[in-house]
Amino acid sequence: MVHDEAPGYAPPTMPRTTSGHAVQQRPHALPPARRRAVQRRLLDWYDAHAQPFPWRTARDPYAALVAAVAAQQTQMSRVIEVYARWMEAFPTLASLARADRAAVLQTWGRAGYPRRAVGLHETARRCMEEHDGTLPRDPEALLALPGVGPFTAAIVRTFGFGDDAPAVDTNIVRVLGRLVFGDLQPARDTSRAEIDAAAAALFPAGEGARWNPALMDYGARVCTPRPHCEVCVVASMCAARPRFAAGEVAAPVRAQGAFEGSERQARGRVMQVLRDAAGGSVTFPTLAKRAGATTAEERARVRILLGRLAEEGLAWTDGRRAGLGHRPAKR
Numbered sequence: 001m002v003h004d005e006a007p008g009y010a011p012p013t014m015p016r017t018t019s020g021h022a023v024q025q026r027p028h029a030l031p032p033a034r035r036r037a038v039q040r041r042l043l044d045w046y047d048a049h050a051q052p053f054p055w056r057t058a059r060d061p062y063a064a065l066v067a068a069v070a071a072q073q074t075q076m077s078r079v080i081e082v083y084a085r086w087m088e089a090f091p092t093l094a095s096l097a098r099a100d101r102a103a104v105l106q107t108w109g110r111a112g113y114p115r116r117a118v119g120l121h122e123t124a125r126r127c128m129e130e131h132d133g134t135l136p137r138d139p140e141a142l143l144a145l146p147g148v149g150p151f152t153a154a155i156v157r158t159f160g161f162g163d164d165a166p167a168v169d170t171n172i173v174r175v176l177g178r179l180v181f182g183d184l185q186p187a188r189d190t191s192r193a194e195i196d197a198a199a200a201a202l203f204p205a206g207e208g209a210r211w212n213p214a215l216m217d218y219g220a221r222v223c224t225p226r227p228h229c230e231v232c233v234v235a236s237m238c239a240a241r242p243r244f245a246a247g248e249v250a251a252p253v254r255a256q257g258a259f260e261g262s263e264r265q266a267r268g269r270v271m272q273v274l275r276d277a278a279g280g281s282v283t284f285p286t287l288a289k290r291a292g293a294t295t296a297e298e299r300a301r302v303r304i305l306l307g308r309l310a311e312e313g314l315a316w317t318d319g320r321r322a323g324l325g326h327r328p329a330k331r
């Protein structure tokens with residue numbers, strides 16, 4: 001199962017006192033006049049700077065789903081690539097549901113964790129079986145689908161159905177945590193409960209399809225990790241602005257562990273060998289060799305990884321050969 005999180009955001013747990021009681025949340029709602037001014041200025045900014053991503057205007061829940069899943073912890077340039085490739089291969093939920101697992105994983109390629117592609121595939125099949133071949137509009141039904149969490153559900157609802165649903169990704173966490181609470185590094189300092197409360201309180205009714213991307217783009221281009229407060233359209237209303245103006249800086253959040261030598265890297269190598277396998281499968285010795293395993297210990301590690309990939313529905317193996325997705329039926 002794919003876990004849907006705000007990309008790159010590790011929400012801090014609610015602060016607690018030494019006796020274990022949750023610390024009182026800070027006020028999360030701006031005064032009405034300031035709230036309206038923030039909404040107007042950010043929407044105006046968005047109208048002038050909107051990124052023309054096709055899923056934002058397609059009013060297609062499936063397109064919104066694909067984009068939201070692809071965007072999890074992935075750079076936008078790669079999202080655009082995988083989105084185009086995916087929509088060409090599987091233009092509809094029905095075509096995705098009919099596809100075999102190997103084709104799904106081939107199309108996903110190196111766009112990020114392949115479990116997300118499996119989640120999309122399983123979601124398509126579930127929608128065929130349980131929702132008359134469409135994505136449900138109901139938030140609880142959406143959240144019950146494989147790999148669909150609060151962020152993806154909010155994107156499907158706003159872009160796909162035009163509903164009001166605040167989305168929270170890393171960029172939105174940064175903007176709201178600074179603007180509303182005055183935290184310089186909200187990914188570390190602002191609790192998820194506070195961010196969710198602020199996102200709901202600031203959300204302009206009827207504007208979901210503009211508001212969510214406005215905040216995302218603002219966090220990506222203006223309220224960046226090192227913010228451009230000097231050109232910010234809401235600087236006069238931002239709680240963090242005085243701190244930045246006084247010379248405080250946002251301490252970097254803990255970087256992700258090194259990729260070199262990691263299990264993530266080893267999994268990526270094995271998946272690449274399986275994607276490249278001529279005829280759809282490869283013998284285990286060849287797989288181990290192409291994945292860079294030269295010692296008995298490294299080959300054993302590849303075998304363990306292959307077993308995990310098989311458990312996750314990403315690969316199959318019969319002990320001698322291995323391939324992408326599910327083992328083909330014997331003819």
Ligand code: SF4
Nearest residue numbers: 223227229232235238
């Ligand atoms: S003033 Fe600076 S910190 Fe505040 S929202 Fe604007 S860019 Fe972000």
